[in-house]
Amino acid sequence: MTEEKLRGFEVVKAxxxxxxxxxxxxxxxxxxxxxxxxxxxxxxxxxxxxLGYFADEFRKIFNIAPTKPTETEENSTLLKSTLVPTGLKSYMQEDEYLQIVNRSSNPLKRFLSLPNSIGIIDQDYYNNEKNEGHIYVQLINYGLTDFTIKKGDRIAQGIFTKFLKTDGDEGGLTQRTGGFGSSDTE
Structure with missing residues (x-):
């Protein structure tokens, strides 16, 4: 007899x-x-x-030619969060989700924060067809210098949580097909 898997983590194939x-x-x-x-x-x-953005704008206003491609030319998206791969996916029961929360040391010691405060990994994200349910952690760095996270550094915590449904809830209108950040229903 096989033991039923309730909740846990697995490594994605890649x-x-x-x-x-x-x-x-x-x-x-x-x-x-x-x-x-x-x-x-x-x-x-x-x-x-x-600072790079404001320097670029200053150069434009005063017609000062940049000596190299400007920050905004190199990366047209200002203040974009970084997706950090974990190599993990997570399985859980139908009435559960996995919260991805910041470690208390990240803001205090590393100036790192989760821009969405709490990441939510739904039960149907597991093994989705687009990315196998690979969990990424979104981070922003509000420090003055770039910060390098090394492979194996602890970057977040995962907390399994039950959730409740309203009376008459019949579930979502579609099946999940999307990968990170979208259930493809928007």
Whole structure:
């Protein structure tokens, strides 16, 4: 007889050979499972991006030619969050979701924050056809310098949570087909 899987984490196929750690709770009574970065990645400084933007605008106003391509020419999206891959997917029960929350040390020591405050991984994100349910953590860096997250650094926590439905709820109108950030219903 096979034991029913209730909730947990698995490594997505693309990261099977990349030594991804399954999240663990740090202490006996911890609610969150520590989630690590699957890759080394630079989180650009928002302050640096803003300074570059204002310098570009200053140059335009006073017709000063830039010495190299401007920040806004190199990256036309100002203050974009960075998606950090985890190499993980998560399965859970139909009345549960996985909250992705910031680690308390991120803002205090690293100047990193989740721009959406809490990420929500729905039960039907698991094994979706577009990205297998790969969990990414959105981060912004409000520090003065770029910050490098190394592979294996703990970047967020995952907390499994039950949710309630309203009377008469018949569920969504479509099946999920979308990957990160969209259920393809918008």
């Amino acid at each position: 990261y099977h050979d990349k030594d991804i750690q399954i999240p663990q709770r740090s202490t006996t009574h911890a609610a969150g499972y520590d989630i690590e970065s699957a890759e080394t990645i630079v989180i650009p400084s928002m302050a640096k991006q803003l």
